[in-house]
Amino acid sequence: MAGPRHDDVSGSDRPPPPGANEQSAAEAPVGPLSYGRFGGPPTSDLPPGAPPLAHWIDARLPVLSYLRREYVEYPTPRNLNHLWNFGAFITVTLVLMILTGLFLALNYEPSVAGAFASVEAIDRQLPSGWLLRSIHMAGATLFFAALYVHIFRSLYYGSYKRPRELLWLTGMLLMFMVMATAFFGYVLPWGQMSFWGASVIVSAVSAVPLLGHALAALLQGGAILGDVAIHRFFVLHFLLGFAIAGVVGLHVLALHVTGSNNPAGIEARGPGDTLPFHPYYTSKDGLGLVVFLLIYAALVFFAPGWLTEADNYLPADPAVTPAEIRPEWYFSPFFAILRAVPSRSGGVLLAGLSVLLLCLMPWLDRSPVRSARYRPVYRPMVIVLAMAFLTLLAAGLHPPNGIWLLLSRIAAGCWFGFFVLLPFVHRIETPRTLPGQLAVADPA
Amino acid sequence: MTLPDRRRKRAWRRGLVLLPIVAAGLAPAAAGAQEAPPANHWSFSGPLGRFDRPSLQRGYAVYAHVCSACHSMRALRYGDLRGLGLTEEQVRLLAEGKPDAPLPAPFPDADAARAANNGALPPDLSRIAATLPGGADAIVAILTGYRSSRPVAPGQYDNPFVPGGRIAMPPPLHAGQVSFTDGTKADPDRMARDVASFLAWSASPHLEQRHRLGVRVLFYGIVLLVLTFMLKRKVWRDVR
Ligand code: HEM
Numbered sequence: 211m212a213g214p215r216h217d218d219v220s221g222s223d224r225p226p227p228p229g230a231n232e233q234s235a236a237e238a239p240v241g242p243l244s245y246g247r248f249g250g251p252p253t254s255d256l257p258p259g260a261p262p263l264a265h266w267i268d269a270r271l272p273v274l275s276y277l278r279r280e281y282v283e284y285p286t287p288r289n290l291n292h293l294w295n296f297g298a299f300i301t302v303t304l305v306l307m308i309l310t311g312l313f314l315a316l317n318y319e320p321s322v323a324g325a326f327a328s329v330e331a332i333d334r335q336l337p338s339g340w341l342l343r344s345i346h347m348a349g350a351t352l353f354f355a356a357l358y359v360h361i362f363r364s365l366y367y368g369s370y371k372r373p374r375e376l377l378w379l380t381g382m383l384l385m386f387m388v389m390a391t392a393f394f395g396y397v398l399p400w401g402q403m404s405f406w407g408a409s410v411i412v413s414a415v416s417a418v419p420l421l422g423h424a425l426a427a428l429l430q431g432g433a434i435l436g437d438v439a440i441h442r443f444f445v446l447h448f449l450l451g452f453a454i455a456g457v458v459g460l461h462v463l464a465l466h467v468t469g470s471n472n473p474a475g476i477e478a479r480g481p482g483d484t485l486p487f488h489p490y491y492t493s494k495d496g497l498g499l500v501v502f503l504l505i506y507a508a509l510v511f512f513a514p515g516w517l518t519e520a521d522n523y524l525p526a527d528p529a530v531t532p533a534e535i536r537p538e539w540y541f542s543p544f545f546a547i548l549r550a551v552p553s554r555s556g557g558v559l560l561a562g563l564s565v566l567l568l569c570l571m572p573w574l575d576r577s578p579v580r581s582a583r584y585r586p587v588y589r590p591m592v593i594v595l596a597m598a599f600l601t602l603l604a605a606g607l608h609p610p611n612g613i614w615l616l617l618s619r620i621a622a623g624c625w626f627g628f629f630v631l632l633p634f635v636h637r638i639e640t641p642r643t644l645p646g647q648l649a650v651a652d653p654a
Numbered sequence: 655m656t657l658p659d660r661r662r663k664r665a666w667r668r669g670l671v672l673l674p675i676v677a678a679g680l681a682p683a684a685a686g687a688q689e690a691p692p693a694n695h696w697s698f699s700g701p702l703g704r705f706d707r708p709s710l711q712r713g714y715a716v717y718a719h720v721c722s723a724c725h726s727m728r729a730l731r732y733g734d735l736r737g738l739g740l741t742e743e744q745v746r747l748l749a750e751g752k753p754d755a756p757l758p759a760p761f762p763d764a765d766a767a768r769a770a771n772n773g774a775l776p777p778d779l780s781r782i783a784a785t786l787p788g789g790a791d792a793i794v795a796i797l798t799g800y801r802s803s804r805p806v807a808p809g810q811y812d813n814p815f816v817p818g819g820r821i822a823m824p825p826p827l828h829a830g831q832v833s834f835t836d837g838t839k840a841d842p843d844r845m846a847r848d849v850a851s852f853l854a855w856s857a858s859p860h861l862e863q864r865h866r867l868g869v870r871v872l873f874y875g876i877v878l879l880v881l882t883f884m885l886k887r888k889v890w891r892d893v894r
Contacts, residue, residue, distance in 0.1 A: 334729060523781040
């Protein structure tokens, strides 16, 4: 994929360094070891037409050729639909979260006495503080919304399959990190829901077999949820934002090894099947992003209270248990599984298992066909999985009795049933005929 | 069930926490029934809502002369009152030269507040319009909805707009209690509406900036959407 290599513009005509064997620097092997290391002339991977300064820089710090290779020329399947925009949505949201988060952190006080008041002061007195906070809060909601779509896209089109297993696993790692970050962040304003939500989670963690009590003690850091916990959560929340950015780097690195999957689930076979990332997918991602940001803005400016608990504007009071403790909507599906099980440790175990099973997707699914389009059995199953997820989401927002308890149990059954049946599906399923080429699969 | 419905329902129960009721000697018959607050027209409702400045200022006067005897608004500082449309000069006068000072709280802590109020805790009002189900409508309904000005039990008043129909707050508003500088007649209905507007402002002090900026951002975004749409079409035209 690398273009022709070019000698550095400074035009060094030094003789080959002592010890250099038959290979002269000019015909050095293409690869990471050939950047003029140990005395060879610095070379640039940029095309001949690039400006001299760009060559000069790239020969010493090959970021330009890297960006060019991975984000301009990068061959991308020609048939990606708008569900492939969501990775970009999450990335942009992550950047916004980190930027607004930095400014919030500058004005936040991690203590029982000061947390609630400092958040009020950000919202009321800090210039544009309300805007930062609103962007950060709506961002959490959109982050999860986009993440869940991203995951279901991957499930539907079989993007987790060989050779993308590690891409999938770095994604799962990201999901766990994002969940932890959201939990820690929600505790920081120290409102009623912060405090009681954190209490529920800490007690759920303590119900984890073996490690539970130690972990819960580590989180809480004292006899009660108080100053130590707030301080820990603040540091972890801050740290995790950047750690996520790092793992996203690995995620995208892994993606660029295999290239994107696509709605047909067959590999791109040649130039006719791919388009350079720029300008085709920069423009398609750009269009998707503008729609996404419009929705984001509508939430920030016109419905900041939607999907958040008004109760969190009451300061935390350990003496007053709220009548009902509900998680934010994005944790609701797992909360519903937790409550669908009569035993507490059983519930915690199943809620944890419900996500962990997703990690095993590449190995549970034994069918060689990726896309659900061509899989008459898997397709309805993965649709049921999505419906079960939405049902659990709704159930988690309602008190666990009557119809909602029943629904949550049925949906949990579907969720786990999916993973139990999955390893056997390939035996009974006759896949539809796969197209030979992407242009045939999805004519423009 | 819609979100507001659920909120309201949940808050029935939470109301027990906000406005604690001393159970002893309660008349059982009427207790438990809570009426839904009648809906008012508010200039600040809806996606383009604006506050009515004169009403906010009168509302602040009601808070300062009546409510603040028992209720704190800890999150507010005097400087925030600029948001009501007060001039720098007026803010300086109110704040006695210290615009960064918080509004004074009537009691040093919750225990002192309880001791002075028959064991009931008057809630802080900074965000009450957000946390009280029904918001500004509920505030008006509670303030003007007392069935009698006399207690039905020691420290308990009959009010159908709170959970259980009993509230520990005596009817706070009386005609002519405040004299508004703009000449508006201070009858309890007027005062209730004004103070509810003021509390709605306090619960979302940046509502107007938010809406104004929001309209611009959406407008800009829609123009950008048209442009990116055209760009994408142009780029993809030759893909067959
Ligand atoms: C912070 C969270 C995440 C970010 C920023 C992120 C970012 C991205 C980006 C930019 C892409 C390429 C564009 C696209 O296909 O949409 C991508 C692809 C992918 N991501 Fe993620 N991702 C995140 C989390 C996850 C999670 C939780 C999973 C699943 C467990 C996941 C699985 C995948 C897979 C399988 C692909 C390749 C899809 C394909 O080529 O068909 N990602 N991700």
